Amino acid sequence: MRRAVVLLCTVFAFPAFGDGSGDAGLVLKRSSHSVEMTLDKLETIVKDKGFTVFARIDHAAGAATIGQSLRPTQLLIFGNPKVGTALMRSGQSAAIDLPIRVAAWEDANGQVWIGYGDPADLAQRHGILDRDAVIQKMTGALKGLTDAAAH
Numbered sequence: 001m002r003r004a005v006v007l008l009c010t011v012f013a014f015p016a017f018g019d020g021s022g023d024a025g026l027v028l029k030r031s032s033h034s035v036e037m038t039l040d041k042l043e044t045i046v047k048d049k050g051f052t053v054f055a056r057i058d059h060a061a062g063a064a065t066i067g068q069s070l071r072p073t074q075l076l077i078f079g080n081p082k083v084g085t086a087l088m089r090s091g092q093s094a095a096i097d098l099p100i101r102v103a104a105w106e107d108a109n110g111q112v113w114i115g116y117g118d119p120a121d122l123a124q125r126h127g128i129l130d131r132d133a134v135i136q137k138m139t140g141a142l143k144g145l146t147d148a149a150a151h
Contacts, residue, residue: 025121027142031104031112031150035072038104038114042149046078049145053078054099072112073105086134091126100138102146114150116142 031038039056047053055077063070079099087094102116119138123131 025118026115027118028113028115029150031114035074035104035106035112038112038149039074039076042076042102042145045145045148051078051080071106075101075103077101083134087128087131090131091128094122094126097122114146
């Protein structure tokens with residue numbers, strides 16, 4: 001009985017993210033492009049806006065190096081030290097969530113998704129109570145950047 005309760009709690013506490021459902025502090029949206037093209041567009045846009053791109057990780061390529069397959073899955077890590085520093089000065093543990101990470105992946109049905117952590121969730125998780133304007137600006141910027149990359 002206890003095992004069944006734990007299983008049910010786990011199922012309802014952690015919705016399936018691979019299909020774009022659920023939230024848990026994530027903002028997910030459908031992309032009209034392939035994973036590669038979605039992140040190519042995003043990378044170009046963020047560079048044009050003056051953000052620093054720190055890394056791009058191709059998880060499917062990593063899986064291939066160990067003889068495993070993985071549907072297309074890539075991650076772009078980028079940021080703005082001015083924004084990140086302000087957040088970390090208010091909650092230094094935010095360093096674990098910064099710079100910003102945006103992922104794109106293809107689900108089992110061939111639909112491509114793009115997703116990122118909600119800045120409001122980041123602020124709450126790290127007790128950042130004095131940077132509402134920064135969080136709102138980040139929220140708007142991430143929405144605009146990912147909307148442009150997905151369409």
